[in-house]
Amino acid sequence: MATEVRPTTRFQPPDWFTSNYTISTNAERQRDASHQTRQESRFLRNETDNQTKWDQHSNNVRLADRADHIRQWKEILEKTLADLDKEISDLSDAKQLTEQSLQAKDLPTDVAIECLTLREGRQAIDVVEDEPENQLHKEVEVIDGIKKQLHNKISEAFEQLCLLQEARQQIQADLQDKNIALGIDIDQYNLSETSPNISYKPDPLRVPKGSTTPQQWEDFSRYNKERADAEMKASTRLREAIHHTLQQTDNDLEAQRLATEYAFRKRIHEFERAKDELEWQKKNTEEEIEELENDIRGIEEAIRAKINPMKLAQTRLENRTYRPNVELCRDAPQYGLVDEVKQLEASKRALEEKLKQAKHALDGLEANLHRINDDLSLKNNSLMLDNRCMNVRERLQTKPMTSLERNLTLTGIERERSKVLA
Template sequence: MATQIGQNTRYQPQDWFTNNYTISTNAERQRDASHQVRQEGRFLKNETDNQTKWDQYSNNVRLADRVDHIRKWKEILEKTLADLDKEIADLSEAKELTEISLEAKNLPTDVVLENLTLREGRQEIDVVIDEPEKQLHKEAEVIDGIKKQLQQRINESFEQLCLLQEARQQVQADLQDKNIALGIDIDQYNLSDKSPNISFKPDSLRVPKGSTTPQQWEDFSRYNKDRADAEMKASNNLREAIHHTLQQTDNDLEAQRIATEYALRKRIHEFERAKDELEWQKKNTEEEIAEMENDIRNLEEAIRDKINPMKLAQTRLENRTYRPNVELCRDAPQYGLTDEVKQLEATKRALEEKCNQAKHALDGLEKNLHRINDDLAKKNNSPMLDNRCMNIRQKLQTRPQTSIERNLTITGIEREKTKILA
């Protein structure tokens, strides 16, 4: 039986070597490419892990900073709210005191009207416009003016209370929003990638309507605080004005009451008071002049004391200009000496200006002292004349002597009796 050989394709040996080389080369290239992909994958994994880690850390820091910022403003607003509550209570108390004081002025009005009515019972020549009647009418005018002032303060207090309440509502609303935002941000800070309540959210990158910038957020809270501070300052000024008005009106009413009750002795009292005031002013003015002269001497000495330091600083600057070549640099001593010279010049100018102001004030004090001395001389003379007039008028109070008293005076018996008694 004959053997049949298949008709397979025949290749040359170099084709066989070429095929083997191609397979080997492709395998090495594929392994290199695979190795490169693996290395890049590992690098990308590490980079993305690190980026994710640091992004979470950075955002945690941002959230912590934000929480601290919100907490700081929360504390500020809480303090502002407490101050507002205290100011509202204080202003309400001042308003109540003003209302009580206004109601209390009804009694002086009734008293003045009753006094004027009783004085209408005078007859004939006694019905004169004398000093007590003038003072009673003046007292009625003072009381009416006081009532108007107190009513005005009450109206101003009511308006200011409304403004304080409005500011308080704004601060309280802002504080409530801060508490909600603080709770939300604290919850977000406490979240982690292992928290059970995290999930994918639809359109998480959207910007909610009504979002503000951090500057707008801070400006809003700052505006609320500044407005509250402004209203509290206005309220504080109003309370001071109310207490001043209460005290001033009480003083005015008391002064007018004293003037009404002591109308006949008013001028002497005013002269004595003016004299005492001038003597007190003279004493204080003389002491102030002595103090001012001493201060002027101190200022002049201080100006003289600045001469040598100025010479020293300028000499140092001038001598340092002779440094050779590159050594002539504007180093720290150069700037320091320049600042020292400028500071000394400014200090000297300020001292000279203050010394001139002190001399001007001293001149005013001396002129005022001269005027006080002139006025004091008049005040010393006027009460003396008034007292002499009062002494002369004492004769009107002397009762006439009887015949027996006249005879005793003539014979000297009264003098002997007085001597024995003495």
Template sequence: MATLSGKPGLRYSVSDWDTRNKQMSDTAEQWRHISHETRQDGRGLCIETTCKTSWDEINSSRRLSDRIWDISRWRETLESCAKEVDKEKDALTRGKEETERALAATMVSLEVAVECLTLREGRCGNELVNDPVEAQLKKEVKLIDGLQQMLQQRIDKAFEQLCLLQEARQQLTQDLQNKIEAQDIDLSCLSLNVTSPDISLKPNPLCIPIGSTTPQQWEQFSQNNVARAQEDIQASLQLREDMRVTRAQLQNELEAQRIATEFAIRKRTHQLEQACNEMNWQLKSTQDEILNMENDIRSLEDDLQAKMAPLKLVHTRLENRIKRPGVDLCRDEVQFGLVEEAKQLEATILALKQKLAQARYSLQALQLHQAHMGEDLSQKQDALFLEQRNLETRSRLNSAPFTDLSSGVIVPLTNSSGRHNLELT
């Protein structure tokens, strides 16, 4: 017979059992309801997030398209501005070269003026005159020196402006290059989609990059670059106009001074020619007078010599009549006549001697003055030759006028910074 061992287990009542069963059923139904709600919410969330994701992707693509359009608009603006800068650089470079040729051409005028002044230093004696020709030549040298300084200032300013244009061009180029790269990146981003093979998760994609700017700063940066370039272009336009006006002023003032100087030289040449002609006539007249004076002196000498025989005759008669004896030593009319004749002859001889001395003195003075006139004529002829040489020298200004800039030789002209040429890239 089997026997029971141990304490009896805990027994539940039927009601507890029913309650527990109902509780389990209610719990299962509750969790099923919760699960159903969760599933419905999950489906709604999936639909909502799918739409949201698709819409966000569309919005991002639209924003990328708008951004690409903004970049493209600024690219066109920057490219157009860069072309204007390049065009202005070329125009300013040509203007600078024309001004350099004008400056180089003034060297011919300066050399001619200095050569004329040097030639005129060869005048001698009384012909070394501080006349209007010298005043005009010195004025011409001073004028050319002032114009050269003005042209050099314009050239230096043009060089500095070219540097500013180059800096603006480089800034535009850098900005344009950055926008090209940014546009390529945004185009690449726009071409991506969820099926693209090269998409992946990235570490810390939401971080803000160092050096990030706001859209306002981005646009203001390009606006500043364009505004600076436009300001430099306007300054270059004004400078080119200033250089053109300066070159025109150079042409007008040098031409006016050239005409004034050559008029003074021609006037002085005419005066010298008249003086030489007058001096030649005076020399010829003096030479004729010297010949006449020499003839008269010979006549006076002959006449004086001719008076010696009558004087000897009178003196001999008077001497012989002193030998009359006694009362016959009478002071008769013969005696008075011979004395008067002797006095008259001596006065005549004295007058002839005085006139001969005066004639010889006059002849000597004429000969001396003739020598002086000959020396003066030689100096005037030399001065006339120098003035003619000046006119020949200045003919170089007519044969190769400085306004012919196209055929002018460009000489290396250093600017204020000591550089010869501007390297533009």
């Protein structure tokens, strides 16, 4: 009986072993890949959880720091605002005091004009332009000048008050913005994953129009504070100037009777100072001329000292031009000698230019010394004349003798009284 074989594909034993090996290997590879994927997913899950946790922590710290920074600037601005309010009040008081002082100057003006009007009643030879009239006219001029100064100070105070108010408005607006921003950042700091009012937003990564950098934010507040400080300093200086002006104007009105003697003493003092200054300048100028002449001689000697080095360098260059054929090479000595010649020429030119400047300075010193000598002779003559004037004016300080004293001196009774007392 014949055996019948089914018509199927027949594989060889090596194919069978290969198939088994392939299946086993693929299974192990897939298990390894699955294991690797599981390990990577666990690692990634841990990493993302940690990253999320630390990102939230870092942003919480940033929000806290930002709130502290805003709070610091808020305290600074609040103190600045309080200082501005105080300075505005002080400047307003100073302005009011100046207005009162200006109003009080009407009485001295009326008195001076009345005195001038009364003195117009003089007749004939008595109608002279004497010292009282000059002093009265000067008093009117002084009062008018005082009024002008006070008007200027009032105008400056008004302008400074406007600047202070403007700086205060900026500080106040910045402070209001700081309060709003501080409240928003504190609210964001208090949010958490379990907060009820958190949700997805349509475009959270957008940059809002008008956003600024932290440096711009800080510069803005610093500018407002510095401007407020500058305006307060200006206001303080203005208040000091106002008080100084008020005191100075009172002193000016009080010191009219001593104006002439004071002017003479002041002028003599100025002449003495000018004379001493000229003598000191003359001495220093003469010493400087002597030093400059020595330096000129030194510069001339330095110029002469460059002649032989120049001759030496040029001679070396010239002699090296006679090297034959290929030996005529631009080697290091060639470049060095060329640089030496150029350097010597530059040195000589610099010395000659400096010599020219020194001679020009010497001419200027000698001309200035001549001017100093001429001016010194003028100052000596003027000082002598002013001293003679003051010696003549010393008679004004002598108390005139009364009629009784003149009679006692003529009769000799005063001499007898002196002997008795002795």
